[in-house]
Amino acid sequence: MSENHAVFEVFRRRWYALAAALVLVLIVLPINRDAVQLPAKLQDGLTIFTGVIVEALPFIALGVVISALIRRFITPEILTKYIPKNSLISFPMVGLLGLALPVCECGNLPVARQLIRQGMRPSQAITFLLSAPIINPTVIISTLAAFYWIPGMLWARLGLGFAIAVSIGWIFAWLGDHHLTQRLSVAPIAEVATGDSSIKSIPMEENHVHGHANLAGMVDELLEMVSTISIGGIIAGIVQVTVPRSTLLGLADSPVTAILVMMGLALIVSLCSNVDAFFALSFAGTFSSASLLAFLVFGPMIDFRALALFSRSFTPKVLVLLTLFVAQGVFIGAIWIHYTGIL
Amino acid sequence: MSTKTHRTLTQWLKEPHNQIRIKSLVIAGLLLALGGYLFELYIRGQLLQYVHPVIQPLVLTAAVAMIIASVIWIIIRPDHIHATWTQIAAVGALIGVLIIVPARPLSVGILQQRSVGDTVPIISRSTTIRGSTENFTVLDWVVTWESDLGQRRYAGAPARVIGFINRRDGEVFLTRFLITCCVVDAQPVQMRVSPVDPNDSVQNIPADGVWVEARGTVQDRDGKPVLQAVTIRQIDEPNPAYVY
Numbered sequence: 001m002s003e004n005h006a007v008f009e010v011f012r013r014r015w016y017a018l019a020a021a022l023v024l025v026l027i028v029l030p031i032n033r034d035a036v037q038l039p040a041k042l043q044d045g046l047t048i049f050t051g052v053i054v055e056a057l058p059f060i061a062l063g064v065v066i067s068a069l070i071r072r073f074i075t076p077e078i079l080t081k082y083i084p085k086n087s088l089i090s091f092p093m094v095g096l097l098g099l100a101l102p103v104c105e106c107g108n109l110p111v112a113r114q115l116i117r118q119g120m121r122p123s124q125a126i127t128f129l130l131s132a133p134i135i136n137p138t139v140i141i142s143t144l145a146a147f148y149w150i151p152g153m154l155w156a157r158l159g160l161g162f163a164i165a166v167s168i169g170w171i172f173a174w175l176g177d178h179h180l181t182q183r184l185s186v187a188p189i190a191e192v193a194t195g196d197s198s199i200k201s202i203p204m205e206e207n208h209v210h211g212h213a214n215l216a217g218m219v220d221e222l223l224e225m226v227s228t229i230s231i232g233g234i235i236a237g238i239v240q241v242t243v244p245r246s247t248l249l250g251l252a253d254s255p256v257t258a259i260l261v262m263m264g265l266a267l268i269v270s271l272c273s274n275v276d277a278f279f280a281l282s283f284a285g286t287f288s289s290a291s292l293l294a295f296l297v298f299g300p301m302i303d304f305r306a307l308a309l310f311s312r313s314f315t316p317k318v319l320v321l322l323t324l325f326v327a328q329g330v331f332i333g334a335i336w337i338h339y340t341g342i343l
Numbered sequence: 344m345s346t347k348t349h350r351t352l353t354q355w356l357k358e359p360h361n362q363i364r365i366k367s368l369v370i371a372g373l374l375l376a377l378g379g380y381l382f383e384l385y386i387r388g389q390l391l392q393y394v395h396p397v398i399q400p401l402v403l404t405a406a407v408a409m410i411i412a413s414v415i416w417i418i419i420r421p422d423h424i425h426a427t428w429t430q431i432a433a434v435g436a437l438i439g440v441l442i443i444v445p446a447r448p449l450s451v452g453i454l455q456q457r458s459v460g461d462t463v464p465i466i467s468r469s470t471t472i473r474g475s476t477e478n479f480t481v482l483d484w485v486v487t488w489e490s491d492l493g494q495r496r497y498a499g500a501p502a503r504v505i506g507f508i509n510r511r512d513g514e515v516f517l518t519r520f521l522i523t524c525c526v527v528d529a530q531p532v533q534m535r536v537s538p539v540d541p542n543d544s545v546q547n548i549p550a551d552g553v554w555v556e557a558r559g560t561v562q563d564r565d566g567k568p569v570l571q572a573v574t575i576r577q578i579d580e581p582n583p584a585y586v587y
Contacts, residue, residue, distance in 0.1 A: 040450040051393040051526035058401035216421035227433035275524035
């Protein structure tokens, strides 16, 4: 037997492979990273970048697991049965799905992608993506805990978020579903719920997944999400160490600019919607309630982290339109709420 | 000798099932490394440099899940892998960066990016305020001073406060960063400190960014707590460096 052949044989044996991987990790991990000295600004940027990744990973993993469960248990037929064809009813229904699938914005993209693969219309998935980070149990509790002393803040957040998510879903449905998505790597979009023949259906053998096919799907999804969230982390890290918040906040000298500034801040800080209410609370003394509301609605829908994740599934044109629609909706809604004195 | 044994490594690599085998092995290694990295952060007590203690169990669970998934992955060796080499390389690069980035708290230099005034979230912070005032953190003092009752009750109380030094508008502050969820949302919480001895100038206080333990009593000045420090002693950076 040649030497080369012996090497190949080693790779064929999975237990040797496992041992090799373990040895690799044991060699790499004990690096004394604390001895590494970096310039302060670079270190701060990398700390924020690492924070984004470390904080997002459990939620991405949860989203991937829920996505796998949907793949396993929710067939296109079930979706067709429970989601009405009538858009006037179906979009609001999808907008409330976050109550049953409580994942934040890091975890809901894998869920939305799987729902599209199982037959949900991409425009409905957009409604889900926008509403689920706001209309879910954790966010409701944290918003209530932080803003119990501003009557109506919770309902304004839920109401405005829901209205924007459903409206934008309707707009994209009207523009046409089949131009919205790209690169859904595991399986193409189903035509089941849409009835649109230009959308390819899922091969049934890929839809009926068990055991290792399911694990492979989960790991594929995890790798894709992790590689994408890195881009959001890099942007958040760079922006946070280069753009002083005091400069941004100094621009807020009127109700209108205060709302715009808080939306800009939401984009920059890219917080998880589960806790952003506590962050917003620190601005309560200096900013109007309507501008805090703008922060609480815009942030969960659009920020650097979410945009990076969305880019894996939606075309650049859709991302631009999505950002503009959400920004307009939040701005108009917050202005209206401010001048009508609801908050 | 058979043809099979004369294959070169290049030929072996060109065979599709071998490529899947290698890709599978690399993916298992990445999962193991990512899970191992998170687990190692926890073991070293460095996870709290990045996330709030409430998030820590979730990260730990994800780490264990990834390690288990990597082992299962190798055992069952899936033959349908959709991840591209580009994605694999991106995740590999990410892990490489994570592994070499020192787990250090945000520096004093980022204060000007983060500083938004003296306000801090009031809610849910009072739970930590109990026992001796010498155990109060900067956050505890600032939150206590938000209420008239707190000011009346604790004015003149002894204090032992840890923070890093920074100067603003001719005054010296003890500062900690407050984390609500993760380091991304870190906000400075500050408390003025002044030497109790009038002959001891603020110039003698250590430089900005130096961690100190200040002892003295806390007094009110314009509705804000001020630590009248008897001693200011340089200390090592605490772990975790944040307040939550």
